[in-house]
Amino acid sequence: MNPLLKDKNCIITGAGRGIGRATALLFAGEGARVVVSDLDEAPAAAVVEEITNTGGQAVACVGDVTADDFADKLIQTAVDSFGPSIDVIVNNAGYTWDGVIHKMTDEQWEAMLKVHLTSPFRIIRAASPYIRDAAKKEKEATGQMSSRKIINISSIAGLDGNAGQANYSSAKAAVVGLTKTLAKEWGVFNVCVNTVAFGFVETRLTQAKEKGDAIKRDDRDIAIGIPENMRQLFKAMIPLKRAAAPEEAAGAILLMASPLADYITGEVLRVTGGL
Numbered sequence: 001m002n003p004l005l006k007d008k009n010c011i012i013t014g015a016g017r018g019i020g021r022a023t024a025l026l027f028a029g030e031g032a033r034v035v036v037s038d039l040d041e042a043p044a045a046a047v048v049e050e051i052t053n054t055g056g057q058a059v060a061c062v063g064d065v066t067a068d069d070f071a072d073k074l075i076q077t078a079v080d081s082f083g084p085s086i087d088v089i090v091n092n093a094g095y096t097w098d099g100v101i102h103k104m105t106d107e108q109w110e111a112m113l114k115v116h117l118t119s120p121f122r123i124i125r126a127a128s129p130y131i132r133d134a135a136k137k138e139k140e141a142t143g144q145m146s147s148r149k150i151i152n153i154s155s156i157a158g159l160d161g162n163a164g165q166a167n168y169s170s171a172k173a174a175v176v177g178l179t180k181t182l183a184k185e186w187g188v189f190n191v192c193v194n195t196v197a198f199g200f201v202e203t204r205l206t207q208a209k210e211k212g213d214a215i216k217r218d219d220r221d222i223a224i225g226i227p228e229n230m231r232q233l234f235k236a237m238i239p240l241k242r243a244a245a246p247e248e249a250a251g252a253i254l255l256m257a258s259p260l261a262d263y264i265t266g267e268v269l270r271v272t273g274g275l
């Protein structure tokens with residue numbers, strides 16, 4: 001069988017860890033050239049090394065997706081490294097900064113909208129010449145346009161709500177609106193735009209809070225993780241009775257990026273183990 005993403009130029013944000021990392025490795029194994037983007041240099045470099053050591057093609061792009069100039073830097077890295085066509089973008093980078101509404105600060109609220117909504121919007125906008133114009137040129141040259149894919153990562157918190165996550169769930173709901181609108185705007189360029197919404201995937205984001213890990217943002221340590229008793233409760237509520245492995249989450253993203261999804265656009269794929 002042919003690799004599903006042979007010679008496709010792919011960008012994955014938040015690809016140094018968790019779901020993004022597993023997606024980068026899976027995509028590379030399917031023949032993709034991958035821009036491995038992450039806030040943190042060491043994990044991004046490790047993923048690039050893992051891909052290139054096995055004969056794949058990857059390049060790192062380190063930086064904060066919420067920085068004003070980051071979208072342009074990311075797209076330029078892809079174009080300089082792999083050429084002027086961008087085939088797949090996975091907007092995955094993110095974290096959580098929980099709090100009940102009556103105690104939530106403006107900073108907490110804005111941070112989640114910026115990382116989960118504004119950054120995907122800016123990346124898509126910056127990629128537009130390498131998607132829309134590339135498609136137009138293909139059509140002029142061959143009469144056809146290849147299928148390009150944009151996959152925005154959401155959460156069941158965005159679809160169903162989650163106490164303590166007004167900021168995160170609002171941003172993850174809004175990215176569905178971005179997805180559906182873009183599907184209508186760019187369908188004419190043969191771009192499929194979909195959301196993949198996860199339930200509970202075992203990553204640093206959902207590890208036991210008792211481990212005490214934090215994400216560093218503007219000299220501030222923001223605690224990540226879920227209290228162990230809540231993790232166990234979540235698992236008990238999932239019909240499959242377990243969280244997903246990052247590789248299983250990546251499988252759903254590959255499905256939406258692959259030719260198997262060439263006629264699927266504007267959709268939300270729930271990947272929740274039935275939750």
Ligand SMILES: NC(=O)c1ccc[n+]([C@@H]2O[C@H](COP(=O)([O-])OP(=O)(O)OC[C@H]3O[C@@H](n4cnc5c(N)ncnc54)[C@H](O)[C@@H]3O)[C@@H](O)[C@H]2O)c1
Nearest residue numbers: 014017018019039064065093094155198200201203204205
């Ligand atoms: N794990 C889950 O159960 C779950 C459920 C629903 C949705 N999600 C979503 O999946 C995505 C990936 O999460 P994960 O679980 O793999 O977490 P993770 O913490 O394992 O990986 C996220 C990666 O994103 C990077 N990142 C975070 N903020 C960034 C920024 N501002 N700029 C650049 N990179 C940044 C981190 O450095 C990290 O390497 C997130 O959007 C998350 O909201 C996860």
